[in-house]
Amino acid sequence: MSALSDETRAWLEKTGFTVKDSELWLAALTHGSLGEKRDYERLEFLGDRVLGLSIAQWLYEQSEAPEGKLAQRLNAIVSREMCASVARGIGLSDHMRISKQARADGGKDSDNILGDVMEALLGAQFLENGFKASRKLIQILWRPALESGAGESKHPKSALQEWAAGNRRKPPEYEVIDRSGPDHAAQFTVRVSVHKVGEATATASSKGEAEKAAAKKFMEKFG
Incomplete structure (x- = not known):
């Protein structure tokens, strides 16, 4: 042994x-x-x-x-x-x-x-x-x-996901509510919502960036 x-x-x-x-x-x-x-x-x-x-x-x-x-x-x-x-x-x-x-x-x-x-x-x-x-x-x-402050600064979508979990809320839901402009210069507007908390919207040149910006706005408003 x-x-x-x-x-x-x-x-x-x-x-x-x-x-x-x-x-x-x-x-x-x-x-x-x-x-x-x-x-x-x-x-x-x-x-x-x-x-x-x-x-x-x-x-x-x-x-x-x-x-x-x-x-x-x-x-x-x-x-x-x-x-x-x-x-x-x-x-x-x-x-x-x-x-x-x-x-x-x-x-x-x-x-x-x-x-x-x-x-x-x-x-x-x-x-x-x-x-x-x-x-x-x-x-x-x-x-x-x-x-080091680990966990204090995160990608906005990750921060929102963990905020929702920590507050016993359903996961955030993202929805593209508007798309405008030509393909080479498209603008996406995304709404993120957390059930029984609220929502925030943001516009950016890609769906991912719009989701990120919406999550950041949501955290600034409700976090």
């Missing part, structure tokens, strides 16, 4: 994790492609929730923003891409246990795999050391993301 190497244990502890049950941490670093009895999937499920609650609490305490804005920032900070970025920052890929085939397929630099293993490590930290210790470590590892 495989064992956690001294090098990996030292790396975990240097990063800020507290290792007791080495088999648990070995599982957190093990990809399913190896076909071993224990891999990171269950721990990733747990770590995802630990991360979400830790960041949600941090945002609640540090900001007076409304729920929709908090949800927008939370989604950005706990995203798979952000988890993978944190994983790369601590050198996680060097310690992942993954099959040769998955490695050849680019698994060591996959956002999905890196993000999942990062969350699995948080799950192991929670099981061994409790929520308080896990939250403290998350605030250290995620501090650059928290302080």
Whole structure:
């Protein structure tokens, strides 16, 4: 049976994790492609929730923003891409246990795999050391993301989509309500609406740009 190497244990502890049950941490670093009895999937499920609650609490305490804005920032900070970025920052890929085939397929630099293993490590930290210790470590590892304003500025359509979800509203609906001018200089007018909230319209030289401008107007009016 495989064992956690001294090098990996030292790396975990240097990063800020507290290792007791080495088999648990070995599982957190093990990809399913190896076909071993224990891999990171269950721990990733747990770590995802630990991360979400830790960041949600941090945002609640540090900001007076409304729920929709908090949800927008939370989604950005706990995203798979952000988890993978944190994983790369601590050198996680060097310690992942993954099959040769998955490695050849680019698994060591996959956002999905890196993000999942990062969350699995948080799950192991929670099981061994409790929520308080896990939250403290998350605030250290995620501090650059928290302080960078991640999630505060987004593509208007993405921001509106997340605002609607965060406020428990139906997804925004876009409709082209007018098209004018010749093909080489067409003008599109788009209306975006959110059920039981309101609507906004905008005109631009393409349907996509008109949707973007309408979403921006909607957020300025209702966000």
